Amino acid sequence: MPDKTTLKKAMDALDFMVVVDTMPMEITGYADVVLPECTYLERYDDLRVEPHRIPSIAVRMPAAKPKYDSMPSWWMAKKIADKMDLGHYFPWDDYSEVIDWQLKELGTSLEEMKTLGVKKFDRESGALYLREGDDFEFSTNTGKIELYATDLAEHGFDPMPIYTAHPEPPSGFYRLIYGRAPMHTFSRTANNPNLTDLMHENAVWINPKVAKLWSLKKDQYVWLKNQDGQVSTFPIKVRVTERIRWDSVYMVHGFGHSNKNLKTAFGHGVSDSELITNVMIDPIMGGTGMRGNFITFITEDPGKEAKL
Amino acid sequence: MRYAMAIDTKKCVGCSDCVVACQTENNVPHGYCRDWVVEVMDGTYPNLELEIRSERCNHCDNSPCVRCCPTGASHYEAGGIVTVTANECIGCGACIESCPYDARYSHPDGYVDKCTFCLHRVEKGEKPACVSVCPTNCMYFGDLEDPDSDVSQALQNRKYKTLAPEAGTKPQIYYLI
Structure with a gap:
């Protein structure tokens, strides 16, 4: 992390610090508690949702079993919740059940996605690009593309970029x-x-x-x-x-x-x-x-x- | 049949995924490799030319390593692939010295090891590990005698070169330039 002085000041001001990491990085030395997380190849993660040109979802599944005592972060959250009597917010045993439910809402299932990996969908939000003659307003004050940003002017900033020279290295640096x-x-x-x-x-x-x-x-x-x-x-x-x-x-x-x-x-x-x-x-x-x-x-x- | 590879130097970013894929696929011990990435730079700042290329055994048509092997461990397989039979190799290292591409190394188990074009995968109709993992798809593998193969197609429309052609080994790795 850059600017360590400020970071250290912030950390010293904390009552309690938990670090969740996959590696014994330097910051783990400052932590009160370290929760070793397994890597992304060893756990289920939330679905990847791409709303862009070709809408698609992708499932992220473990490719190998976690090593040592590392655990996925959903497991940590659930176990902490259990201790705090908040376990009813996590009404499942394994996060794959949540992903399966989400996928079923989308008309597929974890079983199907395990074979597909990525599933593409048809666009529902219209054409990707503007066509000639389309009626369209940009979300700016003028409704147009603003080279002169009226929003910035209202807030007292330069509406047009003004060149500011960047600091130059001192001699020998x-x-x-x-x-x-x-x-x-x-x-x-x-x-x-x-x-x-x-x-x-x-x-x-x-x-x-x-x-x-x-x-x-x-x-x-x-x-x-x-x-x-x-x-x-x-x-x-x-x-x-x-x-x-x-x-x-x-x-x-x-x-x-x-x-x-x-x-x-x-x-x-x-x-x-x-x-x-x-x-x-x-x-x-x-x-x-x-x-x-x-x-x-x-x-x-x-x-x-x-x-x- | 003539297996060959074409590698696009304009698409290679030098990530070395090919190196790790090969090491994993072929159980290459740590600290050794059958393929590697070379970066050649010319010019002075800011007018620079940079070529990045993945190198390996050239599976030469006229292989000095096969010719100089005293036991016949170094040999040609079908399609011109040059391999070493580990239990026939006495580890004398003559082949290592004879190779103009420095493509062979002494395996700690006492034999000489090198790229096999992933023969065990090719026999099953798969691509070599390095080709199949390349994130920029800069490597093309196949039969040079088949005009529709990936490698023949890649060589059809581009300028290319081989390494150390002056050595007369007739190398079969082609670099698209």
């Missing part, structure tokens, strides 16, 4: 860009032995010009420090590549785990989240931007003190 690798899904697969075989650590991508300036070599390990003095817990491998601009560095998200219970993932690479201490918030729609953090390189082990 580089914009931290993060992204995904196709073999991993966020950090949740970082401990998967098959996928760590493919990629077991992330690297910091550096333009050859920057590498020359800093005398950094391919596969060398460096520590990263951000604009707020936050130093990475672990070192990261340097990848010198033309695939990154000279004012930025890039790394794959989901590495640099510091929980030793993640036996495969522990200590490999750097966590981008750890270095994201500046989360920018869009004043109009509240969206967050996390690519406004800047990092510099430390080539010698900065020692434990610097990292705390």
Whole structure:
């Protein structure tokens, strides 16, 4: 999670914290109670409903039995309800009964869907696209497509986007860009032995010009420090590549785990989240931007003190 | 019959699903693989060219690995598929050295292992594991001598290349470019 300081403050303010997770992620260390959940391949989940171009429903079924003491979240909810004398809200033994009932309401059944997987339906809400001459009003003040947003003007915001220059990295610092690798899904697969075989650590991508300036070599390990003095817990491998601009560095998200219970993932690479201490918030729609953090390189082990 | 594979370098995203599918299907031990993904980049920022391709044994028509095998463990199966009979292999590694594609590895059990085009699946009319899991459908497998096969169709309308053609091995993995 980015902006750990704020997160930690929020967690400290809680009386009681329960974490439901499929992996012993860092946050489980802060929890009063951890409820280990089985993965999506080991449980029934709610139906997937697609109301779009071709309406369809999809059933999500277990492909394998849960391992260890992990349980599906519906089971946890039901058991907690039983303890709280609210069990009558869960008048079934297994969640598949609920799904079967829902499917029967839709004219199919769990038995049929187990063979189909996905069932398509005819559109009932008319044509997907507007045709020429159709009478149509958009849900805006003017009923038209608004390039000049009258709604925004009413609320005192710029009705037309006005360019605002984004902060530039200070001298010796580089914009931290993060992204995904196709073999991993966020950090949740970082401990998967098959996928760590493919990629077991992330690297910091550096333009050859920057590498020359800093005398950094391919596969060398460096520590990263951000604009707020936050130093990475672990070192990261340097990848010198033309695939990154000279004012930025890039790394794959989901590495640099510091929980030793993640036996495969522990200590490999750097966590981008750890270095994201500046989360920018869009004043109009509240969206967050996390690519406004800047990092510099430390080539010698900065020692434990610097990292705390 | 001539089994071959065509791989679309424009569609491959380098996810390595093919690698994990192969490892799972063929019980490849951890740390080894029969197929792998290569990323080749050219140019300087921002004018870059990137090619991503899934590589494996090329099941060559003129296989140096079959020729140099002292026991005959390396051999051709029907349709030109090159395989190794594990209990005839003495693990000398001559084939590993002879392969211009570095497509073979020493299995910890003492024999040399490699891609079989999933012969056990192909015999049942199924596609190789790597082909069947590819999320972008960038791999085409089939009989080159059948003009209607997936692989023949894929090669008909596109430019393609093979790897290290200068080695004279007549490789049977075609890369659509």
